[in-house]
Amino acid sequence: MQISLITLNARYSHSCPALFQVRFALEQALPESGLILRQFTINDPYYQTLMRITGDQPEALCFSVYIWNAEYTMRLVADLRRILPKTPIILGGPEATFMAAESLPAGCTVVRGEVEGLGADFFRDLAAGKLKAEYRAASTPPFTMPYREGDFAAHLENRNIYYESSRGCPFSCTYCLSSVEQGVRYRELAEVERELAIILAHSPKIIRFVDRTFNALPERSLAIWRFLLAQSGQAEKTLFHFEIAPELFSEEMLAFLAQVPQGRFQFEVGLQSTNPATLEAVNRRMDLAKAGANIWRLVALGNIHLHLDLILGLPYETEATFRTSLNEAFALKPHHLQMGLLKVLPGTAISRAAEEFGLISSATPPYSVLATRWLEHADLRRLFWLGECLEAFYNNRFFRNLMNYIHKTGEEPFAFFEQLLLICQKADFFSCAKTQELMTRMLVEMAQTRPDRELFCELVRFDWLVSGQRILPPCLVAEPHKEIRDYLWHHLSEEQPPHYTRLTRNEFFKRGIFARFSSTLLKAVGLAEGEALSSGYACFLPEQESWGGQQRQRHIVFFC
Structure with a gap:
């Protein structure tokens, strides 16, 4: 029997562990079957995807369905039912779990729950061609790593590899599907280490742990971290991604993390809100003071990339409380700050x-919130666009020094992005390609009404050059680079160790991009101290350097 296992990832670099888990289960139950894995993306041309599926001449089709691919998948299912009217179509995955079987085309089967928990009747019926409309898996089955040696070249090369050392979550957040089943199932550490060693032997770029709260058990987390960093060779270049709860770090964990080499660990932190009433309403009780202190300590380490999440549209979240959440999250200085929309997922508490909280959400995946009892649609819409503005200007890291300036001066982040949003909407920014030049132009326009206009524009100009750009855009008017270079050529000494010697002086001036900045700017970006001269000159070189976990152009300051 030829069975196609299919999913549509959000992008090519992603992979779908569920397909490999389904394959493993089918190999155990129906070893004589021929199994084909197909990982498409939601951005692939529809007709070509359909033709590739039918070209495999499947005798059964298994789809792994999620909120990001449900619409595309159901379009495929509808057409496949017309083309292959007698071929069984099986739908599984989180989104399929809550589908009504009667709403699907005839001949479709829904599998609810984890594939490891399916009984022998499902596989027997599949082999006999007598599938029922629905099968429900037993809860909390044991599970193992589904990958085999050939997968790393055939199916996982140049993709993120997803790994679970546990299933379930110690929390019961009412908006999350992980809360549907209580408790956490932890794998034996020896098995986890054995499987990770197999994966690391193939030198993956990224391993993403899908444990819902990786640091729930401090000693266990530390043991896995120590094992990962003890691996040598190409494994030393692998980046590990973890979802963590910020309030659960122990002192021993934080001490260990201080020693982690830069670029090895990445943490996704679900803060969600800093409003206690909101957190209580969604059953996410958190020690906010401890969470904030731990996030601040992690940021201060400078060696771990931190992605901090807020959720817009939660119960009891007004515009005022969300404003506070955004301001407090910004103050923690995460590398990435995301304002996600609440997804009112079917099956969640x-x-x-929804009626109690006045939640209005999209009728189709991803079920994004449209209004709540505390946020009318117009208010939520405005906050959504403010989040898109923050996503564009904060998360791309083009304007690191400007954002640090906002932080240092105590300017309210919400008010800053609110004003920037008005300028962006007037320019129809969100309909355009969000290039660095366009964003720079928006900021320069914003500067015109600010009392610190000159310093603000200097910060934008400095960020432009330190990000690697070598030609200033028209909106950043400044002294011509050639004039500054000629001035420095005549006024700098013959040698400036360690930057250049008499022999390398010509090459240094050819390679550098030169710009003049006020001493106020140079102090603001940490390049001058005390009573400096009224201005100084920065030379931006082609080489990059690491700074605060990010890359920037190497630069030197001269005062003359």
Whole structure:
């Protein structure tokens, strides 16, 4: 029997561990079957995807369905039912779990729950061509790593590899599908280490742990971290991604993390809100003071990339409380700050309380919130666009020094992005390609009404050059680079160790991009101290250097 296992990832670099888990289960139950894995993306041309699926001449089709691919998948299912009217179509995955079987085309089967928990009747019926409309898996089955040696070249090369050392979550957040089943199932550490060693032997670029709260058990987390960093060779270049709860770090964990080499660990931190009433309403009780202190300590280490999440549209979240959440999250200086929309997922506790909370959400995946009892649609719409503005200007890291300036001066982040949003909307920014030059132009326009206009524009100009750009855009008017270079050629000494010697002086001036900045700017970016001269000259070189976990152009300051 030829069975195609299919999913549509959000992008090519992603992979779908569920397909490999389904393959493993089918190999155990139906060893004589021929199994084909197909990982498409939601951006692939539809007709070509359909033709590739039918070209495999499948005798059964298994789809792994998620909120990001449900619409595309159901379009495929509808057409495949027309083309292959007698071929069984099986739908599994988080989104399929809550589908109504009667709403699907005839001949479709829904599998609810984890594939490892399916009984022998499912596989027997599949082999006999007598599938029922629905099968429900037993809860909390044991699970193992589904990958085999050939997968790393055939299916996982140049993709993120997803790994789970546990299933379930110690929390019961009402908006999350992980709360549907209580408790956490932890794998034996020896098995985890054995499987990770197999994966690391193939030198993956990224391993993403899908444990819902990786640091729930401090000693266990530390043991895995120590094992990962003890691996040598090409494994030393692998980046590890973890979802963590910020309040659960122990002192021993933080001490260990201080020693982690830069570029090895990446943490996704679900802060969600800093409003206690909101967190209580969604059953996410958190020691906010401890969470904030731990995030601040992690940022200060400078060696771990931190992605901090807020959720817009939660119960009891007004515009005022969300404003506070954004300001407090910004103050923690994460590398990436995301304002995500609440997804009112079918099957979750919050979906059952939608009427109580006045939740209006999209009728189709991803079920994004449209209004709440505390945020009318117009208010939510405005906050959504403010989040898109923050996503564009904060998360790309083009304007690191400007954002640090906002932080240092105590300017309210919400008010800053609110003003920037008005300028962006007037320019129809969100309909355009969000290039660095366009964003720079928006900021320069914003500067015109600010009392610190000159310093603000200097910060934008400095960020432009330190990000690697070598030609200033028209909106950043400044002294011509050639004039500054000629001035420095005549006024700098013959030698400036360690930057250049008499023999390398010509090459240094050819390679550098020169710009003059005020001493106020140079102090603001940490390049001058005390009573400096009224201005100084920065030389931006082609080489990059690491700074605060990010890359920037190497630069030198001269005062003359």
